[in-house]
Amino acid sequence: MNRKREGMMKQEAKEDVKQKILDGAKHLFARKGFEGTTVRQICDEAGVALALVSYHFGGKENVFYALFDSLEPGLLKETYDLTDPESDFRKFILEFVRFRMSEPELINILQQEVMMQSPRLEKLQEVMFPVWLLLRNILQAGKEQGQFQFESLKHTMYVVVGTLVYSRTSSFLEPLLESIPGASTKESFEEVVAYTTQYILNGLQRK
Numbered sequence: 001m002n003r004k005r006e007g008m009m010k011q012e013a014k015e016d017v018k019q020k021i022l023d024g025a026k027h028l029f030a031r032k033g034f035e036g037t038t039v040r041q042i043c044d045e046a047g048v049a050l051a052l053v054s055y056h057f058g059g060k061e062n063v064f065y066a067l068f069d070s071l072e073p074g075l076l077k078e079t080y081d082l083t084d085p086e087s088d089f090r091k092f093i094l095e096f097v098r099f100r101m102s103e104p105e106l107i108n109i110l111q112q113e114v115m116m117q118s119p120r121l122e123k124l125q126e127v128m129f130p131v132w133l134l135l136r137n138i139l140q141a142g143k144e145q146g147q148f149q150f151e152s153l154k155h156t157m158y159v160v161v162g163t164l165v166y167s168r169t170s171s172f173l174e175p176l177l178e179s180i181p182g183a184s185t186k187e188s189f190e191e192v193v194a195y196t197t198q199y200i201l202n203g204l205q206r207k
Contacts, residue, residue: 018056020046025063030105033112034064034120064120067106068127075099076130085142086201092138093197096131096164101189107165132161142204149205160200168192 024045028037039060043050057063075095080088100107113124139156142148150156187195 017046017048017052020048021053021056021063022067025060026067026105026109029064029067029112030108033116034060034109034118061120065123067109068123071103071106071127076134080134080138082137082141085138085145086147088138089142089201090197092135093164093200094193097193097196098189100164100168101192111166132157135160139204156204159203163196163200167196 021042024047025037025042028041028045032041037060039053040050042053042060042063053060053063057066075092075098078091078095080091082088110124110128112118113120136153136157139148139150139153139160143150143153
C-alpha cells in the first residue's frame with residue numbers, strides 16, 4: 001500500500017471516529033442536556049475509547065460547539081429578493097420546517113440552551129442569528145409593502161420564532177390529540193409545512 005493511500009485511510013478512520021463522537025453527543029445532549037452528559041457517556045454511546053474525545057476535540061464543550069460549527073440550514077442557501085415577501089416567507093417556513101424535521105435533536109438542544117440561558121448561547125447566536133435576520137427582513141418588507149399587517153415587529157418575531165422552533169417537537173400533547181375523531185396518526189412533511197404556513201400567515205393578517 002502506498003503512503004498516499006495509507007494516509008487517506010487513516011484520515012477516513014479519524015473522521016469516522018469524530019463523527020461517531022458527534023452523533024453520540026448529539027443524541028445524549030438532546031436527551032439528557034449538556035450538563036447531564038459526561039464524556040464517558042459520550043464515548044460509551046459512540047463506542048470509542050475514553051481518551052478520544054480529548055484527542056479529537058479537547059473536551060465536552062468543544063464537542064458541543066462542533067455540532068453547530070458546520071450547521072448551515074438550507075434556507076440560507078435560498079435566494080430571497082424581498083420583492084414578494086409572502087412568497088419569500090412561504091419558502092422560509094418550508095425550509096425551516098425541513099431543517100427542524102431533519103435535525104430534531106439539534107432543535108431540542110437549542111431549546112434547552114435558550115431556556116436555561118446557558119453560557120453557550122453566544123455560539124448558538126452566531127449560528128442562528130443569520131436565520132432570524134433573514135426572517136426579520138422578510139417581515140419588515142412584507143409590512144412596508146402592505147402584505148403583512150402587524151403592530152410590533154419585536155412581538156411578531158418572538159411569536160413566529162416560537163411557532164417555528166417549539167411547535168411539533170414534542171409528543172407531550174399526543175395522548176390528548178390522538179383521541180380526536182379523524183385525526184391523522186402521522187402527518188407528512190408537506191402537511192406540516194402547509195399547516196404551519198397557514199397558521200402563521202393568518203396571524204399576520206395578510207392581504
